[in-house]
Amino acid sequence: MHFVDIVALAALLQFFVFAALVGRARGKYGVKAPAITGHEMFERALRVQMNTLELLMLFVPALYIAARYWPAGYVAACGAVFLVGRVLYQQAYMSDPGKRGPGFLLSIAPCFALIVAGLVGAVLAALKGSA
Secondary structure, eight states: OHHHHHHHHHHHHHHHHHHHHHHHHHHHTTTTOOOOSSHHHHHHHHHHHHHHHHHHHHHHHHHHHHHHHHHHHHHHHHHHHHHHHHHHHHHHHHHHHEEOOOOHHHHHHHHHHHHHHHHHHHHHHHHHHHH
16 A cells, blocks of 8 residues: 555655646746736646646545555556656647647546546445445
8 A cells, every 4th residue: 555655645746846847937937926828838837737636636536445445556556657647748748739648648547447446346345245
């Protein structure tokens, strides 16, 4: 379970870094708070941060629920794919938003897999418990 915790904390740290990059872009491109539009590079950085936040709402609970029913090493490995996907997404989005697809796929697929794994595990446990 330690690896699951490490992956979850790495995802939060990654989000923190993406937020810091938004702050840096805000200063670099002169986008004063509370504006959320301005220079295109600021908007790209903000979109990376917001898309990551949107996925974290799926990822973190699914990671822990799946880890209740399946081996923690496999769950953590699936979570590591999410982290790599987020890095690829961020790099692609900042250079050419049209090429963000592979990074997004490597982010959303683990979320979906963890949700399905958690659901299957919970259903099997419920059926086993009621038998």
